Amino acid sequence: MVRRKKRSGVLRRSLLLALGIVLFLIIGLYVYFGIYFRSHFFYQTSIEDVKVGGMTAEEAVEELRLEVKDYLLVMYDRDGNKYQIPGVEFHYDYQPLGEEEKLIDEQSSFLWPVRIAKDKKLEMNRSITYDEALLKEKVMALGCLNEEQMQKPENAFIQMTDAGYELVEEKQGNYLIADKLYARIKAAVDMGESEFTFTDDLYEKPEVTADDAVLTECMAKIQAFFGAEITYDMGEDKEVVDSGVISSWITVDENYNVTFNEDKVASFVQSLASKYNTYGDEREFLTAKGDTVTIGGGDYGWVIDKEEERAQLIEEVKNGEVKTREPVYSQTAVSRNQNDIGNTYVEVDYTNQHLWYFENGTVKIESDFVSGNISKGNGSPDGVFKIVYKKSPAVLKGEDYESDVTYFMPFAYNVGFHDASWRHGKFGGTIYKNSGSHGCINLPEEIAAKLYQDVAVDTPVIAYYREPVKLTAENTKISNAYSYYDEEKEKKKEDAAKQFANRPADQPVPNEGERVAEDGSIEPAP
Known part of the structure; x- marks a missing residue:
């Protein structure tokens, strides 16, 4: 019994001793680390992104200084080009202000058991020094500020091209504002930033962009005109008034005021008339005998009414109309093709004193005749004409004569085809040279009757001499005769x-x- 009590007491003392030793060690360890963390950072501590766990303030300073020593500022322009400036090139350095000691003092060292394993990121005012003059020098030496590589921004504008007016969009360029860029880089260095991209505010901007109200209004006015397309049906040819033509009628001044120049429309109509009017034009004419004669003058042919056409075209363009039409004519001919005479006409050969009436290319009537008296200055007018009207019967009056005829078909001024019973059947040959008419074409009555019946008003009349003549009569002048001679x-x-x-x-x-x-x-x- 006594032995058992002894054993039990020894065990209790041993246990108490062990507990005391453990407690002593724990207290000692607690006190040790409590004292240790009065001069060292807790483990898992970092100042900003620099790990300083277990370091003294002095060791943390060195670690921070090493991190700053490797400082590199990387920049990207808006095109993605990369530029960089190492800190060593402008003496970038870390200067301690005692903040590290304050951070250690503030970490409550004897609370280390609950804080030692936790990540702790501390913030502090870091004192960075560098040479600002050197930094500015490095900034100004960047390739992105090279004047040869930078392009100034360009304003949007409206220009005239072969196809008309077009809106040319602005160009942003890549011209950096040096002072702004330096200020932004300096701010990045001061904040310890290691990377950033140039923002648009660092670049010069165009003053006028494509969405500028003045430009858009100007283009809207121009496009209103360009919506028009007038196609002229000129027979074998076509003339198109589209944006390419209309653009030459529009002027845009430096303030983008749009003016529609109606005088230029008039010039266009004049050029259209010059190209397609055939009134009085010389023509190569294939005669009934198979040879070709050149004949001009007369009053036959197409004539564009320039004033009416100008007014209509202006209205159509301003209204943006799209259509195909003929010009406004003051006078028309049989065909709008190159041969505007067609294949139904009366051919009058003064030299041979013979005429033919072709209907759809086939001779239907032919006859000798007597024309104006050449020796008395009454030669009949040559040129290309058309039957003006038909009258039956008719009385032909002159200064010294009056003749009754059954059929009269004038084609020039006071000159036409008619029957001449007083000729007693004698026509053709050289009668006209000395015993010719006052200018009209004298025909046998039966031929005049056939012409009157078959030849319609407006049928072309091609009258020509095969040898040079000088026509001086007033009616040849008024008729615009090809051989009229103005003495x-x-x-x-x-x-x-x-x-x-x-x-x-x-x-x-x-x-x-x-x-x-x-x-x-x-x-x-x-």
Whole structure:
């Protein structure tokens, strides 16, 4: 019994001793680390992104200094190009302010058992020093600030092209504002940033963009005109007034005011008329005998009414109309093709005193005739004409004659086809040279009757001489005869030619509508 009590007491003392030792060790360990963390950072501690766990303030300073020593600022422009400036190039360095000691003092070292294993990220005011002049020098040396590589922004504008006006969008360029860029880089360095991308505010911007109200309004006005497309049906040809043509009628000033130039429309209509009017034009005509003669003059052919056409075209363009049509004509012909005479016409050969009536290319009527008396200056007018009207019966009156005829078909001024019973069946040959008419085409009555019956009003009449003649009668002048000879005008030309030939070498040469005065000077012709 006594032995058992002894054993039990020894065991209790041993247990108490062991517990005491463990408690001592725990207290000692607690006190040790409590004292240790009064001068060291808790494990798992970092200052910003630098791990300083277990370090003293001095060791943390060195670690921070090492991290700063490797500082590299990386930048990207908006095109993705990369630029960088190492900190060592502008003496980037870390200067301690004692903040590390304060952070250690504030970490409550004897609470280490509950904080030692927790991640702790501390923030503090880091004192960074660098050479600002060197930094600015490095910034200004960046390739992105090279004047040869930078492009200035370009404003949006409206330009004229072969296809018309177009809106050219602005160009952003890549011209950096150096002072702004330096300020942004300096701010990044001050904040310890290691990477950033240039923002749009660092670049010069175009002052006028494609969505500018003035530009969009201007283009809207232009497009309203460009919506029009007028196609002229000119027979074998087509003339199209589209945006390419209309653009030449529009002017846009420096303030983007749009003006529609109606005078240019008039010029276009004039060019259309010059190209397609056939009134009085020379034509190569294949005769009934199979040869070709050149004949012009007369009053036959297409004539565009320039004033009416101009007014209609202006209205259509302003309304944005799309259509195909003929021009407004003041006079028309049989065909709009290159051969505007067609294949139904009356051919009058004055030299051979013979005529043919072709209907759809086939001779239906032919006959000899007697035309105007050449020797008395009454030669019949040559040219391309058309039957003006038909009358039966009719009375032909002149200054010294009056003749009753059964059929009369005028084609020129006071000149036409008619029967001539007083000829007693004698027609053709050379009668016209000395015993011809006052200008009309005298025909056998049966031929005049057939012509009157078969030939319609507006049928073309092609009348020609095969040898040169000088027509001087008033009716040939009024009829725009191809061979009309203006004696007064020709005399003036001859006089001018003589005067020019005899002029002194230093005498000025008169232009059209001018003449040389007696004193040798140039004056307007009377």
